[in-house]
Amino acid sequence: MATSPQDALSWRRRGQRRRRLRSFRLQVMLLVGALLAGMLLAQGAYLNHRKAEIIADQMGQRALAVALSVASIPEVIAAFDTPDPSATLQPIAERIRRETGARYVVVGDRQGIRLAHPLPERLGLPMVGGDNDRALLHGESYVSEATGSLGEAIRGKTPVFDARGEIVGIVSVGFMLDRVAMDVGRYTGLSWALVALMVVLGFAGAYGLSRHLKKVILGLEPHEIARLAMEKEAILQSIHEGILAINREGRITLVNQQARRFLGLPDERQVLGEPVQEVVPNSRLLEVLERGEQQFDQQMWLGDHPVVVNRVPVRYDGQIEGAVATFRSRREIVELSQALSQASRDVDMLRAQAHEFSNKLYTIAGLLQLERVREALALIHQESAQQQARMSFLRDHVADPVLSGTLLGKLTRARELGVTLEIDPDSSLGVPLTATGQEVLMSVIGNLLDNACDAALQGAAQARDENGEGARVRLFFTDLGEQLLIEVEDNGLGVPADRAATIFAEGFSTKPGKHRGIGLALVARLCRQHGGEITLEESELGGAAFTAVLDKSLCQAPAPGERPPIAQGHADE
Template sequence: MNINRSYPPLRFRTQVLLLVGTLVAATLLVQGTYLHHRQGQIITEQIGLRAMNVAQTVAQIPAIVEAFDTPEPAAIIQPLAEQIRIETGARYVVVGNSAGIRYSHPLPERLGLPMVGGDNERALLGGEAYISEAEGSLGEAIRGKAPIFNAAGDIVGLVSVGFMLEKVDYDIDNYLALGWILVGLMVLLGLAGAAWLAQHLKRVILGLEPHEIARLVMEKDAILQSIHEGIVAINREGRITLLNQAARRFLDLPPDGDALGLPVQELVPNSRLREVLSSGERQFDQEMWIGEHPVVVNRVPIIHEGRVEGAVATFRSRQEIRDLSLALNAVNRDMDALRVQAHEFSNKLYTISGLLQLDKPQQALALINQETAREQAQLATVLEQVADPLVGGILLGKLADAAEKGVQLDIVEHSALHTPLSPSGQEVLLSVLGNLLNNAVDAALQGTDSVPRVRLFFTDLGAQLLFEVEDNGPGVDPGLLAQIFQDGFTTKQGKHRGIGLALVRRLCLEHDGDVSLEDGDLGGACFIVTLAKNRVARQEEKAG
């Protein structure tokens, strides 16, 4: 029966320890083996040279050379050779004649016997001094050979000085023992370094395994490329390290363009990511423009072990937020209108109930007819003057809101807006009228008149739509005229201010119009807005 077993992969720390430790140990062992071999060769060569030098020196001693002419050369040569052997530490110093017969030997009983090894020809026949390795009567040895010349220059014998290979190997091992000890210590040190490196790398990668990192990278890339918010990340040097597809669309970059590594100022000069790098503080819901796109930006630092390593900016289209804001405004407007109507009708109902309890039904009926006529008149006025239902809806909501706040909001009698609006034109008018009327009601409440008033006039005669919104508030300081339409500028207290007038001006310019400020007839400010009719009208209206 076959059983398939799957073994868990080695942990990253174990892999690093094994790989680095094995590499360090193998490198040191190979290097130690080579050095051991090379140093052994050098020591062997030095011992061979030493043996040859001793042989050459012995071959030139006059007493030894002259002894070859005596009847008993061994009697003279043996004592001299033994003395030299002891002083030099050689295993033997053998002197032989031209026939290879020994005249000296460490063992006296071997005097007169032929020299063993078969390596004498080069000295006896060629007169050459050399080094050889051969096995003699005492064993295998490194031998130095030198010929002996008489006064006439003839070769009369040779000298053989030997050091036993066994002793040489023993000396080499003793000499290199310290080197192998150091190699062993270096191997242990390398293994310790591998263990530290494995631990350090594990900490750097946040304790994750390689397959976990690979999965997280793939998941992160899929998530970042799929979301519709633009993302830009930079490193400590301010260079781009991440740019998803949504950000490329905002920046009008090709999907496969190489923007990584570029300074962030080149692509987004007003990104303010360098401020986050220097301060390490988060910035949320900041408004800015990227090219022609108004966006809302969040900026956060990337902090690792208390140090800012980079920063990330996420931005989304303000148009989406605007759409959501319009939807919320519509809901709030309906709620405000219902609340006002509920409040007003409750008062009227209490009044009618009281009249009925006082048995005055005629007066109760007159009050009902009066209120019905007023509401119908207001609704009829808006329906008659405004053809678009959304614009009419916001005007009714603003009328109810102003009445609840105690502000008299009047729509000029000859106002008219009969142009059919496109969906984008409806959004523009809702945003423009909503912001201007809100500001006018707030300004009227700050005025000194007993009755706060706001007046609205609009017309679509000609090629443009014209809107005038004026109030009887304190007006605008002439010194602030150049700043009131700047993004973020406000004279009101609280957060998230300074957006309305800047947005109104932006929308006007985008639709071939403009916004200006004049002194109103009511004593306060008068904002005049123009919009190109062909930019906000429906297609059939444009065609007509």
């Protein structure tokens, strides 16, 4: 069966992955195994060296003990006073040598001449080794290593004293060093075998450890883990949602760039490890740690941002190890929703306008066919006069073009909704707005008018059932004095007294549906931020009247000696 290039590439990649995994496991096994082997070998070498020293010392002490025993035998001491000491000493020395397993037992006289020796032909010859002086001259008993006539040996030497305490001879008992080495090897061989077994077990344990590590890290190579860590950091810092994580002690372990922007936090390194309650008091992550409950789509304010928050605990083996909060700007969600709704309303408005103007065009066409030119011109002038009146009023009373465009759009929108939007003829804005002022007034007037139109439509629906009037909204604004004043009132159902205290709370709304309860809260916040406030009263139209006051710093300061544009226009008239 033929193999496609894609399958071959897939198999090649799998093979490379297996080789990397084996390589990682082999590296761990060799590293841990070599470490254990080195430690065990070093310890074994030291212990066996000490054991060899102890065995050699014991052999020396054994040789010295035999020598002391021989030197204290009365027959040996008495033999030195006989004409032929060797006849007595030789049998005694040979018997003791065979019984103790010594290589030799040598007895010499005061001049170091052999009187007893394992080889009878060497009797009468001087003792070899040159280490007799301490015994013969100073009367010491000691252990020495020297090379005698039979080879290198460990020897125990002691003087022989007569009844008067005089040194009359010397006894030397020796064990050959090769015999000592054999004994050392016999006793240390088991130790080396145990060390070898422990090394094998160490490599087996290292192999098991490498398999466990492979399982724990999900079969990833170290460079893959490093790459994933860098990718995770890049993702966390680039996503549009803010992320804040804490450990079980309630200390911050992660805060991404978007979260720092929302919270107005300094550099990440300055907040990591800090208690979350000190950095973000209203995070409510400690509640998640205590209860272990997940919280989704919770609304709150972070600094100047209304956000939607999700909070979840981090669990490991059934234990809560921390908590994570993700939050996204509710303002952006609302603005997106409003933009989509506005686009839909604009389509409906254009459709309605097209339908309305087509009806008027048909009417004009019919009048022309009936040769009623005067009536057709009157209808055209009437429609043009209405549009021109609106444009003239905004041009003469509003100096800021952005605000004029906003008001013109709201007039058109109100007309399509069936709401009569009236702008008080005494309204005026004589000075253009700053860029911040344009944004603030568009938000304040736009939200207040939208709410008023909705309230007026609800009131109108009930009023029609009672043969009442239609929906009405009135707008008044002025920049006279030290502040900007905006008043919007409607003929809706009004605000119940029990809700007047909470109408400006974030998330509160009397209208059904999601993404509600932010308009009035945003207006109230903007008013407070710009040196003013918003109040609620009962409207003369029967509904609610909202009065917003803003600082006049939102208007551009006119140049010295320059008259405001609207005042100049009035002077020209």
